[in-house]
Amino acid sequence: MYALVDGNNFYVSCERVFRRSLVGKPVVVLSNNDGCAIARSDEAKALGIKMGQPWFQCKHFEGSHGLIALSANFSLYGDLSDRMMSIAGSFAPRQEIYSIDESFLDFSGVPGDLVATCIEVRARVLQWVGLPTCVGIGPTKTLAKLANHIAKTAERKPGSYPSALAQVCHLGAMGKPELDSILAATSVGEVWGVGRRIGAQLVDAGVRTVLDLVRLDPTTVRRRFSVVLEKTVRELQGTACIELDDAPPPKQQIMVSRSFGHAVTRGVDLATAITEFTSRAAEKLRNQHSSAGAVVVFIRTSPFRADDPQYSGSTTVPLVRPSADSAELVASALTGLRRIYRKGYRYAKAGVMLVELQSQYLQQFELDWYDKDAELPTIGSGAGHQVNATPQRDRTLLMTAMDEVNRRYGRGSLHLASAGVGGASRSWSMKQERKTPRYTTEWDEMPIARA
Amino acid sequence: MPVNEVGQAWVWSILNTIQAGFPSPAEEYASERVDLNKVLIKHPLATFLMRVRGASMREAGIDDGDVVLVDRAVKPCHGHVVVAVVDGEFTVKRLWKRGSNLKLQAANPTYPDIVPRDGQTVEVWGVVTNAIKSMQK
Numbered sequence: 001m002y003a004l005v006d007g008n009n010f011y012v013s014c015e016r017v018f019r020r021s022l023v024g025k026p027v028v029v030l031s032n033n034d035g036c037a038i039a040r041s042d043e044a045k046a047l048g049i050k051m052g053q054p055w056f057q058c059k060h061f062e063g064s065h066g067l068i069a070l071s072a073n074f075s076l077y078g079d080l081s082d083r084m085m086s087i088a089g090s091f092a093p094r095q096e097i098y099s100i101d102e103s104f105l106d107f108s109g110v111p112g113d114l115v116a117t118c119i120e121v122r123a124r125v126l127q128w129v130g131l132p133t134c135v136g137i138g139p140t141k142t143l144a145k146l147a148n149h150i151a152k153t154a155e156r157k158p159g160s161y162p163s164a165l166a167q168v169c170h171l172g173a174m175g176k177p178e179l180d181s182i183l184a185a186t187s188v189g190e191v192w193g194v195g196r197r198i199g200a201q202l203v204d205a206g207v208r209t210v211l212d213l214v215r216l217d218p219t220t221v222r223r224r225f226s227v228v229l230e231k232t233v234r235e236l237q238g239t240a241c242i243e244l245d246d247a248p249p250p251k252q253q254i255m256v257s258r259s260f261g262h263a264v265t266r267g268v269d270l271a272t273a274i275t276e277f278t279s280r281a282a283e284k285l286r287n288q289h290s291s292a293g294a295v296v297v298f299i300r301t302s303p304f305r306a307d308d309p310q311y312s313g314s315t316t317v318p319l320v321r322p323s324a325d326s327a328e329l330v331a332s333a334l335t336g337l338r339r340i341y342r343k344g345y346r347y348a349k350a351g352v353m354l355v356e357l358q359s360q361y362l363q364q365f366e367l368d369w370y371d372k373d374a375e376l377p378t379i380g381s382g383a384g385h386q387v388n389a390t391p392q393r394d395r396t397l398l399m400t401a402m403d404e405v406n407r408r409y410g411r412g413s414l415h416l417a418s419a420g421v422g423g424a425s426r427s428w429s430m431k432q433e434r435k436t437p438r439y440t441t442e443w444d445e446m447p448i449a450r451a
Numbered sequence: 452m453p454v455n456e457v458g459q460a461w462v463w464s465i466l467n468t469i470q471a472g473f474p475s476p477a478e479e480y481a482s483e484r485v486d487l488n489k490v491l492i493k494h495p496l497a498t499f500l501m502r503v504r505g506a507s508m509r510e511a512g513i514d515d516g517d518v519v520l521v522d523r524a525v526k527p528c529h530g531h532v533v534v535a536v537v538d539g540e541f542t543v544k545r546l547w548k549r550g551s552n553l554k555l556q557a558a559n560p561t562y563p564d565i566v567p568r569d570g571q572t573v574e575v576w577g578v579v580t581n582a583i584k585s586m587q588k
Contacts, residue, residue, distance in 0.1 A: 020574065021539025128497035128523050130576075312496070344483075403462045440499060449521075449534050449541040451505035451513060451559075 001137055001172055002144040002240075003105040003124070005088045007081075008132045008152065010101035013041035013071055014080045018439045019448050024069045029379040030055055030434070032293050032322075032356050038072065038252060042156055071435035074355050075316045078296040078402070079440045080419050082314035083129045089349075090303035091121050097257045097351055099250035100296070118168045137170040141242055142235035145192040146210065148310065150182065162183065172238075182434055183211035193248040194230050195246040198225065210236065226307025254292070264347045270299060271334055277352040278333040282326040285354055291322035293356025295329055296413045297336035302348035313340030314440070322358055491581050497524035499577065501534060501541060508532070508543050508582040511558035518586045519543065521577035537565060541576060 007013055011029040016022045025042035030036065036054045037044070047065055049058045061067035065170075081100045089095040092105035105121075107114060118135040125133050134155060136148025151169035154161035161182060171179060188207055189199040205224075207213050214236045222230035231241050256277040264270055274297060284294055298314035317336040323329060333352050437445035474564050490541040492498045503517045511532055534541050535555055544555035544565060553573060555565040560587065567573045 019539075020536045020541075020576075023539075086496050128494065130523065310495075446500045446518070447541060448500050448504050449519065449543045450502040451503050451508040451515070451543040 001107045001114055001139055001143050003092070003104060003107060003114070003121070003135050003137045004098075004141070004144040004148040005103055005118075005121060005133050005135050006086075006148050006152070007084060008134060008155075009039055010081075010131070011072065011077055012041045012044075013131050014077045015073070015436055016041075016387045017080065018076075019436065022068060025304050026065055028055075028058065028067065028069050029072050030069055030073060037069075045156075069434055070364065072356065073438065074294050074318075074437065074439040075441045076179035078298075078314055078316040078353075078355075080082065080129055081132060082298050082300075082312060083294075083299075084133070085130055086300060086303070087125050087128055088104050088121055089300075091117060093253055093304065094259065095349075096244045097255060098244060098247070099255050099352060100253050100355065102250065104144065104244070107193045115168055115170050115173065118170075118323045122167060134166075135168045137168070137172060139172045139238045140233055140235040140240040141244070142192050143171050143238070146186070146190065146236070149190050150186065154237050182213060184209050184211045188213050191232060191236065193228065193242075195248075198229060201225070202397065243292050252355070252357060254281045254284045254354040254357070255351060256284075257298075257349065257353075259441065260347065263305075263308075264350075265345070267337075267343075269343050270341060270347060270350060271337060272348050274333050274337050274352060275330050277350065278330045282324060282329045282353050285329075285345070285357070286324050290357045290359055291324040292319065292329065292354035294318045294354075295332045295336060296353040296355055297340065297351075298353075299337070299347050299350045301342060301345050302320055305346065305348070308346050309344070310316050311342055311345045313342065315339050316355070322356070487535065491520060492522075493580070494522055494524035497577075498522045498580075501543075503543055503582075507557040507559045507562035508545075509559045511545060512584075513543060513558075513579075513582050516580075517582045519579045520581040520583070523577040525578040525580065527575040527578050534579060535565075535574045536574040536576055543579065546575065556585045 011028045012022075015027065015029065021448070022041075024043065025041070026047055026049075027041040028037040028044050028049060028322045029039040032039045036052050038052070039060065040051070042047050042062075044067060047058075047061055047067065049061070049067075055069065061071075062069070077100060084101070085095070085103055088103055088105060092107050092110065094106035094108075096104045096106070098104060107117075114137055118137060122133050125131055134148055134151040136144045138144040138147065138149050148444045150161050150165055150171075150200065151167055152161060154169065155166035165182075171182075173181070186209060187192055188202050188210055189372055190194070191210055191213065194202070194213075196436040202208075202213065202225075207216065210339070213233060216233055218230045218237070220411055221233050234241050256339055258273070258277070260273070295317045296314065297317065298312070300312035301308055301310050303310065315336045317332040317339075319328065320331055437447070439445060439447050461552070485526065488495070499521050501519050501521055503513055503519055504515060506515055508514075513532070519532075519534070525531075527533050527546055527548075529546060531546045532543065533546045533555075534543055535546075536542075537555070545558055547554045547556050547564075553567065555573065557564060565573075
């Protein structure tokens with residue numbers, strides 16, 4: 001049996017851990033450059049704000065309904081995610097982290113009441129970190145994912161499903177009539193891996209609900225649709241056949257993580273693993289024509305080797321500017337690894353997550369001086385490396401023009417956006433007016449408690 | 452923490468006697484520098500740091516500017532110093548709890564206790580386990 005533990009409105013929930021006044025209010029978290037909503041509180045969903053909706057389209061709710069918009073704070077989300085994953089991972093012998101807020105727990109061969117265990121996972125994450133989650137349980141990952149959707153919907157929209165399924169839903173422990181009625185009440189578009197296009201095709205073919213889909217013959221599905229959908233149908237029928245690597249990628253971040261076959265202790269071995277994971281993630285990133293704004297790196301020991309000293313570290317490394325360049329992403333990931341690596345521990349798992357994804361074509365160039373195809377300059381990119389797949393353009397004219405502007409209007413009026421001026425982080429280059437403090441990762445930004 | 456050289460040699464000789472043939476007891480039992488994280492933080496996944504502002508906990512030894520370690524895995528009990536949420540803000544106070552009655556006590560006579568009004572709920576966010584006070588402000 002698999003259990004999918006998934007944070008509710010994850011980024012909003014992270015913000016609410018330290019800003020309790022946001023509880024009960026409509027809140028959205030905006031993508032970098034404050035472009036569009038990438039997380040919504042239930043109250044914001046109730047206003048009709050859609051995932052990915054541009055901010056200018058929902059801005060009017062600020063005045064009319066007290067909508068609060070925040071800039072994404074990935075340092076905070078990365079740390080709270082790491083805590084949540086570590087807690088959830090301590091309940092099952094195997095855990096696969098799927099995204100910043102989702103992980104599959106593999107309970108195969110574990111005796112006991114799974115629902116009771118998952119209620120405890122949920123309670124502990126809520127108590128220890130302050131994050132609400134829902135847990136979906138099923139014999140395959142696709143069913144666990146579907147169960148999770150049902151657990152969430154049952155909680156958020158009372159009446160949509162039996163209330164007993166709210167928060168923790170076990171599709172593998174139901175009688176057939178009950179299961180069928182639940183699958184019949186769920187539209188086919190909610191199934192993991194059924195995208196908008198395939199979903200529309202299915203509906204055209206008269207396959208509207210998950211029950212309709214389950215009842216199809218897998219071989220026919222392969223012939224009429226695809227091998228991918230055939231696997232989905234088999235998974236819904238209870239036959240596990242999707243490995244996480246082949247699973248549909250999460251929408252907002254790219255994650256590559258592994259449990260090591262045997263404990264790893266040396267930094268150099270971790271570096272090799274992190275390099276490999278980052279390269280793989282970068283490949284996925286380019287496949288979907290995106291670039292990443294930050295790299296999250298984590299390493300941890302095994303909670304199941306009770307005699308081992310326990311350690312888990314995670315950090316978020318922002319990039320000077322969004323990138324899809326493997327070398328640049330790897331360099332950032334390794335910078336992160338150096339920051340969190342501690343000697344003397346037996347590491348069991350490591351991973352890399354690319355976050356703040358944006359379409360490559362939407363990238364904002366500070367000034368359109370560069371060839372779109374040319375490599376962007378990496379001057380002072382922090383990691384102290386030079387990465388150039390293509391020869392850099394001769395920027396003599398540019399420099400001359402810059403000097404001229406600076407002479408005329410004063411030093412510093414114009415600088416290279418990628419130059420990391422004054423050693424500052426790139427916060428200056430990003431429009432993040434509504435960002436909350438990095439409460440848990442910066443000594444100078446910790447929350448204030450009045451006394 | 453410095454270890455007495457003689458003492459260490461003694462411990463090792465004992466270990467060698469007990470575990471004769473064991474590859475390298477020195478490696479297994481090598482002293483490690485005391486790690487404050489391990490000593491002070493019992494539940495690392497559930498522990499957060501907060502900066503204290505204000506003087507209401509002075510007599511409990513918590514001053515303005517101190518940093519407190521807040522453990523969410525500890526069950527809040529009567530007498531614990533806690534971080535509670537009052538009107539959406541974090542506040543440090545001592546928890547007074549008798550039956551279903553609850554209030555937040557200041558540790559400074561010039562500050563009033565916080566007694567929840569009827570129907571008002573007090574959220575205890577976490578339990579303060581330690582305070583860090585810098586002597587070089």
